[in-house]
Amino acid sequence: MGKPKLALYWAASCGGCEITVVDIEEKILDVADFFDIVFWPCIMDFKYEDVEAMEDGEIDITLFNGAIRTSENEHLAKLLRKKSKLLIAFGSCAHDGCIPGLANFYDKQSIFDYVYKESPSVEESSQGVFPQTSTKMPEGEITIPEFWNTVKTLDQTVDVDYYIPGCPPQSFQVAAVILAVIDILKTGKPLPDKGAILGADNKTCCDECPRERKEKKIKEFFRPHEIIPKEDECLLDQGILCIGPATRSGCGALCVQANVPCRGCYGVPPNVKDQGAKMISALSSVIDATSPEEVSRIINKIADPLGTFYRFSLASSTFKRVQFSDKT
Amino acid sequence: METKQTLKKEINLKDGVFEPKIVGFLCNWCSYSGADLAGVSRIKSAPNVRIIRTMCSGRVDPSFIIKAFELGADGVLIAGCHFGDCHYLEGNFKTMRRIEMMKLVLKQFGIDARRLRLEWISASEAEKFSKVTFEFTEQIKTLGPLRLIKN
Numbered sequence: 001m002g003k004p005k006l007a008l009y010w011a012a013s014c015g016g017c018e019i020t021v022v023d024i025e026e027k028i029l030d031v032a033d034f035f036d037i038v039f040w041p042c043i044m045d046f047k048y049e050d051v052e053a054m055e056d057g058e059i060d061i062t063l064f065n066g067a068i069r070t071s072e073n074e075h076l077a078k079l080l081r082k083k084s085k086l087l088i089a090f091g092s093c094a095h096d097g098c099i100p101g102l103a104n105f106y107d108k109q110s111i112f113d114y115v116y117k118e119s120p121s122v123e124e125s126s127q128g129v130f131p132q133t134s135t136k137m138p139e140g141e142i143t144i145p146e147f148w149n150t151v152k153t154l155d156q157t158v159d160v161d162y163y164i165p166g167c168p169p170q171s172f173q174v175a176a177v178i179l180a181v182i183d184i185l186k187t188g189k190p191l192p193d194k195g196a197i198l199g200a201d202n203k204t205c206c207d208e209c210p211r212e213r214k215e216k217k218i219k220e221f222f223r224p225h226e227i228i229p230k231e232d233e234c235l236l237d238q239g240i241l242c243i244g245p246a247t248r249s250g251c252g253a254l255c256v257q258a259n260v261p262c263r264g265c266y267g268v269p270p271n272v273k274d275q276g277a278k279m280i281s282a283l284s285s286v287i288d289a290t291s292p293e294e295v296s297r298i299i300n301k302i303a304d305p306l307g308t309f310y311r312f313s314l315a316s317s318t319f320k321r322v323q324f325s326d327k328t
Numbered sequence: 329m330e331t332k333q334t335l336k337k338e339i340n341l342k343d344g345v346f347e348p349k350i351v352g353f354l355c356n357w358c359s360y361s362g363a364d365l366a367g368v369s370r371i372k373s374a375p376n377v378r379i380i381r382t383m384c385s386g387r388v389d390p391s392f393i394i395k396a397f398e399l400g401a402d403g404v405l406i407a408g409c410h411f412g413d414c415h416y417l418e419g420n421f422k423t424m425r426r427i428e429m430m431k432l433v434l435k436q437f438g439i440d441a442r443r444l445r446l447e448w449i450s451a452s453e454a455e456k457f458s459k460v461t462f463e464f465t466e467q468i469k470t471l472g473p474l475r476l477i478k479n
Contacts, residue, residue: 150478273391273395274390274391274394276433277389277390277391277393277394278390280426280429280433281389281390281426283425284422284426284429285422285425287425290411292424292428295424295425295429299428299432300432302432304436305429305432305433305436306433306436307436309433318391318394318395318398319394319437319439321477321478322436322437323438323439323477324438324477325438325474325475325477326438326439326440326443326471326474326475
């Protein structure tokens with residue numbers, strides 16, 4: 001029997017997830033040693049035809065990062081699902097939609113209008129020239145993928161076995177997962193339950209946060225540039241919007257230790273369906289106001305509540321996107 | 329893959345007139361008793377409001393509201409005790425803050441914030457409960473059915 005086969009793919013993502021795999025340092029040698037890497041377009045030259053030529057289920061594990069933005073992303077998600085025994089949503093984009101998912105604030109038409117027409121960097125002569133999925137040229141027909149109206153997560157597109165959250169997943173967690181997988185494949189131990197979240201813990205970011213928490217009473221919110229936070233006190237106590245209470249633990253509370261509030265990249269904590277709704281719930285318990293006017297005054301200081309509460313999970317939230325059907 | 333349970337939204341038409349579906353979360357101690365009093369006093373209230381009893385209006389998590397809209401509600405009513413009357417002392421203050429913030433987020437989601445209504449209804453205010461249900465139903469009728477887009 002040959003080595004187990006490993007594939008990595010990036011769809012709509014920034015490449016940070018690939019970096020995090022390389023960031024596992026010398027353990028990458030164990031990976032290269034134990035696995036046969038059959039597909040990893042970011043690192044080596046592979047063609048889609050190579051994957052298409054494989055048997056169904058030939059790849060043992062696929063780490064899929066990136067959201068589903070275009071028809072090409074969707075095609076590869078379906079293809080890799082067919083060819084893989086285990087498909088793992090790797091990183092926040094595949095898991096929750098992440099930053100690409102914030103495009104769900106708009107629709108295809110408004111994105112195209114801005115990018116190809118209204119943006120100041122578009123030359124006048126090419127304003128309003130929109131990309132076509134197929135163009136006839138003297139040499140033949142050329143095609144590009146189609147841009148979908150809504151960004152989707154991987155599990156809204158295909159069946160997913162496991163999730164590794166994070167933007168990017170922390171490399172120590174990635175290393176631990178990979179070593180655990182190698183151990184499972186070597187010893188034949190049982191796999192975790194389908195749908196399990198790997199490389200993360202089952203509490204909230206606050207649980208890992210070393211800052212001191214007191215009874216929260218927020219009179220005013222501050223944006224990070226408006227205040228120099230105290231180093232050892234809870235950021236939310238100081239009025240800095242920290243998404244820690246609505247975020248899964250597992251990252252080691254890195255941002256808060258650097259005086260930066262948690263932004264929520266590890267996604268929803270256990271037993272929560274909607275990250276933004278959870279954050280609203282958490283905040284309304286600690287805002288110190290007893291009249292609607294006072295509440296309004298305090299929360300109106302939150303710049304872009306939707307984009308803040310759902311920064312990483314708009315595409316996987318209950319509404320999935322901003323609705324244009326209810327405009328009155 | 330769509331694994332979540334979704335209700336096929338059918339717009340409720342009665343004799344060609346849109347009949348909104350409204351989910352009403354009523355607190356056990358005041359508003360639910362108020363609605364009950366309306367019933368036993370034979371005061372009419374709008375049948376569009378489907379009542380769900382909660383122990384406190386503060387028990388209504390924002391995700392309940394979002395889920396109600398997702399599953400086909402055209403409006404969501406939340407009713408609790410007046411300030412100072414809360415059985416759990418300050419649950420209704422939390423509700424008030426929550427609804428204010430929820431309205432802000434609903435607006436950004438592109439959903440008319442008037443589809444979410446908060447009312448304080450005591451156990452003796454059967455008339456008020458009845459009035460609120462009719463008013464809110466009329467309000468949602470003018471806003472029309474909520475159609476969510478997924479793609």
